[in-house]
Amino acid sequence: MTVAVIAVLLLVVAFLVAAAVVPFAPATASTATYRPPTASAADVRFPDYGATAVEADGFPESLTTSGDRKPRSIASISKVVTALVVLERKPLRPGEQGPDIRFTPEMAALYGQYAAQNGEVAPLPTDLRLSEYRAFQVMLMKSANNYAGSLALWAFGSMDGYRKAAATWLDAHGLDDTTIMEPTGLDPRNTSTATDLVDLGKLALADPLVKQVVGTAKATVPGVGDIENSNKLLGMDGVEGIKTGTLDEAGACLLFAATYQRGGRTVTVIGAMLGGVDHDSLDGDVRKLLHSVADDFHTITLTNAGQTFGTYQAPWQDEVDATASRAASLLVWGPTDVTAKTSLEPLTFGSAGERVGSVRFTVSHHDPVTVPLELDRSIEDPGVWWRWSNPFRGVELDRALVG
Incomplete structure (x- = not known):
């Protein structure tokens, strides 16, 4: 076996090893648009005196x-x-x-x-x-x-x-x-x-x-x-x-x-x-x-259990949703302003049901309400065959170069 062949084989082995072990970058995370609940104006019946x-x-x-x-x-x-x-x-x-x-x-x-x-x-x-x-x-x-x-x-x-x-x-x-x-x-x-x-x-x-x-x-x-x-x-x-x-x-x-x-x-x-x-x-x-x-009292629904507030996208599988872990509602009086701020944690792999962030509801005249977000299904390692067939796709390049 010539030196050139051995060199090629070593390069191939090095490539396969590198492709198999280089860490992936976190999945791309994006938040969903929140449509707040609406309520009509209060209709209070006052007398016309005093x-x-x-x-x-x-x-x-x-x-x-x-x-x-x-x-x-x-x-x-x-x-x-x-x-x-x-x-x-x-x-x-x-x-x-x-x-x-x-x-x-x-x-x-x-x-x-x-x-x-x-x-x-x-x-x-x-x-x-x-x-x-x-x-x-x-x-x-x-x-x-x-x-x-x-x-x-x-x-x-x-x-x-x-x-x-x-x-x-x-x-x-x-x-x-x-x-x-x-x-x-x-x-x-x-x-x-x-x-x-x-x-x-x-x-x-x-x-x-x-x-x-x-x-x-x-x-x-x-x-x-x-x-x-x-x-x-x-x-x-x-x-x-x-x-x-x-x-x-x-x-x-x-x-x-x-x-x-x-x-x-x-x-x-x-x-x-x-x-x-x-x-x-x-x-x-x-x-x-x-x-x-x-x-004029009414209960507003801030979120339903399983409602999507964000998604994670990894190169090797379809989008995985970050969903509300529980329902949340609030008793309010009259028209009420509601805003939601979603925070998603960096994530490469994760199991279904794993907490991956939270959504914080700000409701006028009320204390904020925070609901945990969880993965609706797993983000799993795609395995060595996907890594070899998709060399260095989605890898964390900075860490790869340092390595």
Whole structure:
């Protein structure tokens, strides 16, 4: 065998070895175009009077308002502030009755004082002793002004002490457009905006005891008798509270909350409607508003399981898709903007189901949602015969040259 033949054979062997072992470059990766879901504009039904605000808790995009935005008299909605301020001084948990309140002559005198102003009052017999919880029931359910005043005197010693405590509490909770002069709401200078009252409603529902009391329809209180909740919408259309208000300067008012099941979760809608003519017409307008807000919830599909967000192309086989490993959806309110950003990892070979990247959905007013991407089938080594018949196709040339 001549030297030339041996040299040729060595070159052939070297070529075959090189073709068989030179590493491939990563498969070509490309991302797919994402078509976001669409939703129609919200259609919220507001009354044509006063001031109204409504928001679904946890859905800040749902906050919508109607009417003026100036502070208005809020009447007995003031008692919600009284309840929360008193509870800060005299904490009480659900299931507890709390300490007994001995009603003093000063407290008893409030009956005549508030009755003379046409305010709602409840019996307060001489030497009556009631638990803190029972007193809260009479104040919030029956809206008895003499019990609101009595609780303020019991907790703070004087009306001036209550007023200062209420101002401090409002400031601490960011209710900058709310002013409370006294605990009942009979003073028209107790004012707030509809949006501030929505925030007040959130604070009320966050307190388990207040939420329990304002959601109670009827109760029997020793020394007082049978009482009914002044909120006639309670139990209708998902309404679970919160507080009525009526005053010549304020009109008919309602701070309300209702719960609905939407998209497999409980959604609470909180609102305030001020300046109604009477409670019958106001209640009808609240029901229309609640229905319209609830109907604007919908679940959007961000991706279906197996949906393609990218592809890998290797020289030796057809495209392999990078697909969503799971479905993802989101409960939203009203029109919502959705964008998707796909990230694919460099890949030469891979097994079906292997994670190869992710897609991150950015949804307006919501936290981002990230879904892993996986190969829908394997990218396998083509084998030595393909390498020899397609010499150096798809190889990583830089590494080959270095080698």
